[in-house]
Amino acid sequence: MKKTIILSLLLSVGLAGTAQQVFDARGLTWLSPETAWAEKMMEHLTLEQRIAQLMVVRVPLNLDDRQAKEFSDRMNGYGVGGVCFFAGTAERQATMTRLFQDDARVPLLVCIDGEWGLGMRLKDMYSFPRNARFGLLPPSADSLVYRMGEEIGRQCRELGIHINFAPVVDINSNPKNPVIGTRSFGTDRERVAQLGIMYALGQQSQGVIATAKHFPGHGDTDADSHYELPVINHTRAYIDSVDTYPFRRLIEAGVQGVMVAHLQVNALDPSRPSSLSPAVIDGLLRREMGFDGLVVTDGLDMKGVTNTYGKGNGELAALKAGNDILLLPPDVPAAIEVIKKAAKADDSVRAMVDYHCRRVLEAKYKHVLPYKGDSIRVPGEEHRAVCQAIVDEMNDILERQAFDSDRRIDSIANAAIAAHATPGCQVVVLHKGREVFNRSYGHRTYDSQAPQADTVLPSTVYDLASLTKVCATTLAVMRLVDEGKLGIDDRLSKYLPYLDTTDKKDITIKQAMSHCARLKAFDNYWQQTSDRDSILLLVANSQLAPTEGYLYSDLGFMLLSDVVKRVGGMPLDEYMSEYFYRPMGLRRTTFLPMQNGIGAAFVAPTEQDSLRGVICGEVHDPNAYAMGGVSGHAGLFSTAEEVAQLMQMLLDGGVYQGKRYLKEETVALFTSRHFANQGNRRALCFDKPLINGGPNGPACAEASQASYGHTGFTGTMLWVDPDCQLVYVFLSNRVHPSAEANLLARMNVRTDIQSVIYKILKNE
Numbered sequence: 103m104k105k106t107i108i109l110s111l112l113l114s115v116g117l118a119g120t121a122q123q124v125f126d127a128r129g130l131t132w133l134s135p136e137t138a139w140a141e142k143m144m145e146h147l148t149l150e151q152r153i154a155q156l157m158v159v160r161v162p163l164n165l166d167d168r169q170a171k172e173f174s175d176r177m178n179g180y181g182v183g184g185v186c187f188f189a190g191t192a193e194r195q196a197t198m199t200r201l202f203q204d205d206a207r208v209p210l211l212v213c214i215d216g217e218w219g220l221g222m223r224l225k226d227m228y229s230f231p232r233n234a235r236f237g238l239l240p241p242s243a244d245s246l247v248y249r250m251g252e253e254i255g256r257q258c259r260e261l262g263i264h265i266n267f268a269p270v271v272d273i274n275s276n277p278k279n280p281v282i283g284t285r286s287f288g289t290d291r292e293r294v295a296q297l298g299i300m301y302a303l304g305q306q307s308q309g310v311i312a313t314a315k316h317f318p319g320h321g322d323t324d325a326d327s328h329y330e331l332p333v334i335n336h337t338r339a340y341i342d343s344v345d346t347y348p349f350r351r352l353i354e355a356g357v358q359g360v361m362v363a364h365l366q367v368n369a370l371d372p373s374r375p376s377s378l379s380p381a382v383i384d385g386l387l388r389r390e391m392g393f394d395g396l397v398v399t400d401g402l403d404m405k406g407v408t409n410t411y412g413k414g415n416g417e418l419a420a421l422k423a424g425n426d427i428l429l430l431p432p433d434v435p436a437a438i439e440v441i442k443k444a445a446k447a448d449d450s451v452r453a454m455v456d457y458h459c460r461r462v463l464e465a466k467y468k469h470v471l472p473y474k475g476d477s478i479r480v481p482g483e484e485h486r487a488v489c490q491a492i493v494d495e496m497n498d499i500l501e502r503q504a505f506d507s508d509r510r511i512d513s514i515a516n517a518a519i520a521a522h523a524t525p526g527c528q529v530v531v532l533h534k535g536r537e538v539f540n541r542s543y544g545h546r547t548y549d550s551q552a553p554q555a556d557t558v559l560p561s562t563v564y565d566l567a568s569l570t571k572v573c574a575t576t577l578a579v580m581r582l583v584d585e586g587k588l589g590i591d592d593r594l595s596k597y598l599p600y601l602d603t604t605d606k607k608d609i610t611i612k613q614a615m616s617h618c619a620r621l622k623a624f625d626n627y628w629q630q631t632s633d634r635d636s637i638l639l640l641v642a643n644s645q646l647a648p649t650e651g652y653l654y655s656d657l658g659f660m661l662l663s664d665v666v667k668r669v670g671g672m673p674l675d676e677y678m679s680e681y682f683y684r685p686m687g688l689r690r691t692t693f694l695p696m697q698n699g700i701g702a703a704f705v706a707p708t709e710q711d712s713l714r715g716v717i718c719g720e721v722h723d724p725n726a727y728a729m730g731g732v733s734g735h736a737g738l739f740s741t742a743e744e745v746a747q748l749m750q751m752l753l754d755g756g757v758y759q760g761k762r763y764l765k766e767e768t769v770a771l772f773t774s775r776h777f778a779n780q781g782n783r784r785a786l787c788f789d790k791p792l793i794n795g796g797p798n799g800p801a802c803a804e805a806s807q808a809s810y811g812h813t814g815f816t817g818t819m820l821w822v823d824p825d826c827q828l829v830y831v832f833l834s835n836r837v838h839p840s841a842e843a844n845l846l847a848r849m850n851v852r853t854d855i856q857s858v859i860y861k862i863l864k865n866e
Contacts, residue, residue: 139471140463143208144456151181152459153441156421157428158184158213160403161198170198174205180434183462184211184265184427191226192261192480199262199478209470211427211462213265217285219250219489220257220481227257227481228489233270236297236496237288243499247297249492251304251312257485258310262478264469265311267361267398271298271348272321281326291344295351302357311469313398314352316363317387318376319345327364327406331375338369350391358395360387362425364406375406377420384424396465401430408432414440422451426458426465494536501538501863505531510858514851515543518834522548523845524817526558526706527834528742531859532750534827539859540743546706547838563690563705564833565722566738566745567814571659573691573748574678575734576787577764578666579611580772581681584765587669590615590776590786597665604642611665614658615786616777620646621655628728637729638664652782656725656735659787663734675732686747686758691740693732695719705739706835708816722816722837736815742831749822749829773810773822785810802853804860815841819852826863830856 133141144152159182165173177185185202187195199212216222221229230236236247251269258266273294274286287297302312318341323332336345349360362377370386371379377399387393399420402408407416417428417437431437445452505511511529518524526544530537542558549556566573582588588597590612595601601609606619613619622644627637641657663674670677675693683691692698695705696719707718714720714727721727723736731737751757752773756764772786775793783790783799788810792799799805800813801821809828811821817836822829832855836846846852 136464136467137460139467140460143463144459147181147208147459149442149445149452149455150438152455153438153445154181154434155183155208155459155462156426156455157182157417157431157434157437158186158211158398159434160430161185161187163189165198170201174202177202177210178205178207180438181208182210182434183208184213186213186215186430187263188215188223190224192220192224193226195224196261196478196480203262203474203478208463209466209474211265211466211470212263213267213429214258214263215267216254216258217268217270219254220261228486230254230489230493231496232284233287233297234274234284235500237286237293238500238503239297239496240499240503241293241296243496244296244300246492246496246499247300248304251301252307253304253485253488253492255305255308255310257481258305259308259473259476260479260481262473262476263310264466265313265359265396265398266305267313267315267359268305269298269301269312269314270316271295271314271352272316272319273344273348274321275344276322276324278324279321280324281328282321282323286321291347295348298348298352299355299357302352303355306356306358309469309473311358311396311465313359313361313396314349314357315361316365316400317346317349317360318363318365318367318370318382319349320363320365321345323365327400327404329405331364331366331406331409333366333368335368341367341369346386346391349387353391353393353395359398360393360395361398361400361429362387363400364404374419374423375410377402377407377425378411378416378423380423382423388424396426396461397424398427399425399429402428403430403432414438417441418444418451421454421458426461494534497534498536498538501533501536504862504865505539508858508862510861511539511541511855512543514854514858515541518846518849518851519544521845521849523849523851524834524836525838526562527817527832528558528560528562528564529855530742530746530829530831532746532829533863535750535754537743537746546835558706560743561690561704561741563695563700563739563741564818564835565706565708565736565816566740566818566833567723567736567816568656569740569745569812569814569818569820570726570736570738571734571787572812572820573740573745574674574693574738575659575662575666576615576772577682577748578670578674578677579615579662580764580768582666582669583771584768588665590771594661594665597668598642598661600639600642601661605646606642609658611662612776612786614662615772616652616782616784617654617658618650618652618777618780618782618784619655619658620648620650620653621657622647623654624656624725626724628724632728634729634733637725651780652777652784659734660725660729661734663732666734673732674734675737682748682763685761686751686763688740688744688747691738691744691748693721693737693739695739700739706833707838708835709837709841710839716839740833742833745820745833746829746831749820749831753822753824753827753829788812800853802857802860804857813852817846817852819856821856826860828859828863830859832856 218230220227270285272282287294305312325332365376371381376382414437525548528542531539545556595607609619627640666674702719705719708722721737726733726736755766756769789800806825808825809823813819817834819832832852
């Protein structure tokens, strides 16, 4: 009685501060608090219960409340040490974990095999990408793997999980490996080791045991130990320098668990699986490598063991080999009986049982008891946001890395410049809202004597030509539709009275924007007048095409710019600046750049004109020029970066940086076809892929039917693909110094670059 009271008192002191030591009541030695607690618990455990403490059993699938209670009672009857969950929902797991822990005489170790997050097992939880994707990260991004481990550990802790059987630190050295593959961080031992360390330390920072697996290395196998025993014939030197290298590094870094695989490693033990081998576990792992944490077998219900060892013999062999935890014994009572019989016949086996039971209990003291009073709960949505942020950052880095290392876009752009298809260009790619490529090529002109300032920069401003239709006129019309001031089925003549007496009085906004209003493609109105209103009257009195059908036309957008002025209350350039460009922070998107603070030295020149000289800072299109530089079909200048931002706003349903500019349904309305039954591929202004696919369309073959965009005469292109969250912008001044030979189009420069973008994103 006296011993019990003293020990209980000292235990209470020890539990209050783990740095203190407790004196063994027998007067033999000073005990650490975890050892003192383990000794106290062992006093109340029978031999059978001590054996059962070494076992972590599989929780059966789809248990209802009654079945869960029966399972809990059976576990308690044996004194099982822990449980492992493999499927279901987080809510159900939380419910059962509370039940199991409330029933348990000795706190349970709750385990999961969640290599890429709890979502690997629980259908309502988050899954990270496989390790192989993280293995592609540069060393500068290793902290992302730490954050992943940390977040997985945080979720485990909330759900009452104490051990996660991760990370995998096998080196994926055999491409025919049927079981490791993308579960590995890669083929380089240093990277596998370093990322394994990051994962393990991140998880352990949350008090959850990390388990490096599958020792001594499962990467170079062509068999799956779930079904048979893989054989490894590496030399001992190779095993030491390659296979076990990541494990050595993780042990040095302080990993708290190691899982031993079912492998026939002939250089280490030709007669037994590694999981049942004293030479591998007690000899190599414990003595040579100095690992003092928990050693866990791989699942003992796997064929790599059960094909040879049955009815508890595998568990006995695993115990004798030096394992602390016997994972997933297929027959718990049979295993207890076999080990008990051996322990009664051999004191050394009994000593092994006690030794490993004590180690398991000490682990419970450190990793279960401190959290015993915490509520077990389903990790909330805030965790999903953290996970998504990690994955987004990873994808951003990897996509940038993929684009940076791929030279195909460079080759196409430089070949175009060498062929004099354009003196220079800008290419910008956004994927899932992130800029993954932004590169400028060549110069503003072909002048070999031009100063360095002539180099194309991201800030170089280009004449967008017909991209004006999208980036100005269409956006303005969309906003007016949002406000209820326009309807796409309204007649243009409703807002432009000068059409009432013409054959264009019945043309609707929808027809004009879909290029099926029978308006001619263009005309040289600039040769007849240089007055905006006079040009509009010439358009009003122009001759209609004789037949219905698709005919691309500038004229409808010239008229639409007047609609915007009359309905919106200000000219198109002022309207766009007021409601889009300035609020979005687009400082280099403007009509009349020379009048709006952008000097000629920052603008890519266009054509050498017989009347106007080298055109620079003024719109190239002569009709737009005659209209004062502001029209609905041409006149806008910008950079690829800023055009991409406008398109990202559309891709995001009318929202940019948290501010709504257009209604989502309006974006959908304008980017959809309205005359497809007439063979017209166009949306409202936006071009679309050929309806039936195939070559020679306005976009590359990989672009989805949901995609939309536009091209411009000066050598420009924008394209948005909602299906893969992609924005692509190409700007050039291919018309410099002459617009005659359109090599840019003949060489398919814009669409070839677009095709490469899809291939990079698909890792082709």
